[in-house]
Amino acid sequence: MSDKEPLFSKKNLQLLSDPLNSSNPITVQVLGICSALAVTAQLKPSVVMSLSVVAVLAFANVIISLLRNTIPNRIRIIVQLVVIAALVILVDQVLKAFVYDVSKQLSVFVGLIITNCIIMGRLEAFALGNKPWPSFLDGIGNAAGYGAILIIVGFVRELFGSGSIWGYKVIPASWYIENGGFYANNGMMILPPMALITVGIIIWVQRSRNRKLIED
């Protein structure tokens, strides 16, 4: 084919980069909020959760895209769910095998990736109508957009809520009030409401930088 486009054409690169900014799943499409609030109390689970979603979404997109011409339209949702569920179980088992403590922390939220709106949304909106390679990039891009927000929120919440990053204490122990200092961890950062407020602030900053996103 003469009109075969290169693997990383401009259009394909946009599939990767758009979800990071102007069509971010969390801050613009407002999908997947539930898990973004629940697992981001610390950085480590946020990162693991992001990687899990990257794996699930990328491969689900590819598989559905490969099957797209054979799936009967009327039962497509069920087929999508089977594919996602199979991948989520795989991810869950891998997490249990290699990072058991984080998998304990994430508990039910790994299983709930199945119901994450971002995944169903991308399968419906993109994979069903596109070839495997663009679908793969789209999956990576959207999951990365989701993950980026999770990691920012997780970073902020762990730093101010627990005084640590990735489990390592970064605020000197002598600063704390118990040890005669002046500092105390912000207990509200541990609670989900503060995650919502943090996401809200990210949305605010993003929209004041990128004014096209402001709705009337």
Added chain:
Amino acid sequence: MKALRNFFEKTKPHVQKGAKYHWLHSTHDSFFTLAFVQKNTSKSGTHIHDYIDLKRTMGIVVLALVPALLMGMFNVGYQHFGALGQLETTGFFDIFLFGLLKVLPVIIVSYVVGLGIEFIFAQIRGHEVNEGFLVSGMLIPLVMPINTPLWMIGVATAFAVIIGKEVFGGTGMNIWNPALVARAFLFFAYPAQMSGDSVWISASGIGQMADGFTGATPMAEAALGNTDLNAWNAFIGLIPGSIGETSTLAILIGAAILILTGIGNWKIMLSTVLGGVFMGVLLNIFAVNAYMAMPFWEHLIIGGFAFGAVFMATDPVSAAQTEKGKWIYGFLIGVLAILIRVVNPAYPEGMMLAILLMNTFAPLIDHYIIQGNIKRRLKRVQQSA
């Protein structure tokens, strides 16, 4: 005064559109209108200009807060020397001076942080600086325990101004009372510094407390079943508590100022008290423990009930706007405050949560009052037609 006016006149050309310091124009404006009454007149149509603008309204509220503030300062010293067991040997003036020096930094932090953020936002948005913070900046110190670290006051003030107010569009657009947002933020973020028995009394210089002295508030005592209350002290304000909330007498003076000038809404104050009395009597009737059996009127003089009813619930922005709605809004604040206080052991003070909750529901109350009014009038039209 003349020199000040000359200064404003002289600097004015430099901040006008196109001039070098135009970016400072909202700062210039705000200081000018703070010092002088504006003489602007309308260019078209007939308008009546009242000298009572937002700045003067806010000024009167701050004035109404002064009795509670002074009494709070005195009480800070009184509790401190009481804890030391040195009340008899310390003069009135020394007691007050101690409180003054303790409270002043809190007020300064609150105003510097809050006004700083307000000015920054006004400059960025090109608005005039709003005066709403003049009252919030005074309310925030008054609802804090005296031992709260200053940086926490700063963080809470920043949170209240940015998240409580600016994200909604600034003064007049906020859903919740900013001062209560600041307090709620600290209450959930730093519970150890905001509740318990050791935060209400200024600790600096206390080696050992006098025998039998406890720093618990009357509410914390009552929650433990110890409902002996020196009602006169509670009314005058010589009990442990947040800086401005202890003296019911001083708050009543403030309430009188607000009601006489027509700035505070008496309906909200009255209905809040009625709600509190209603719930208190109800609990008295069905009392199964000592706290529930505590005479209903004592609820009105301990904790932040009076302060909340007079200065917080009546905040014209976050309260209900319809006349009927104000009764419902106030009444439910009173009911919820006493209910949370007595029934929920996790929250010794219910006033903050009750007001924030009803702030949230105020638009809903207004909506149904207005809808009801429209329906009633539609019916009348249909009947007469």
